Amino acid sequence: MNVNNEVVGGTHLLTGSLEYDFPIKNNWRSAFFVDGGNAFSDSEFDWKQSVGVGLRWLSPIGPIRLDLAHAMSDEGGFRFHITMGPDL
Numbered sequence: 671m672n673v674n675n676e677v678v679g680g681t682h683l684l685t686g687s688l689e690y691d692f693p694i695k696n697n698w699r700s701a702f703f704v705d706g707g708n709a710f711s712d713s714e715f716d717w718k719q720s721v722g723v724g725l726r727w728l729s730p731i732g733p734i735r736l737d738l739a740h741a742m743s744d745e746g747g748f749r750f751h752i753t754m755g756p757d758l
Contacts, residue, residue, distance in 0.1 A: 680709035697728040705739070718743040732756045 685707030691699045701724035708718045722739030735753040740746075 680711040682711065683707070683709050684715065691724070691726060699726040699728065700724070701726060701735075701737075703737070703739075720749075 685705070687703060687705045689701055689703040691701035694700050702722075703724065704719065704721050706717060706719040708716055710716070719742045720739045721742060722737055724735055724737035726736075727734045732755040733753075735751070737751040737753070739749050739751065741749075
């Protein structure tokens with residue numbers, strides 16, 4: 671929600687993710703994913719969605735993930751994410 675050009679969070683959060691990853695070679699995997707959800711305060715919920723691709727290396731310290739995502743709901747463009755270690 672945007673109030674007076676300030677971003678205001680919601681009291682409720684609803685999110686979901688669907689990811690498919692498959693082996694490429696040895697400790698390398700590729701992934702496709704869809705994410706969706708948003709924060710909201712009342713019954714008016716505006717679902718946001720993104721899609722992306724990723725590359726995973728199963729390193730000795732845990733997976734290292736490189737993801738490129740694109741927002742489907744907004745004109746947000748592309749985002750690049752790097753994640754190290756197991757999912758919590």
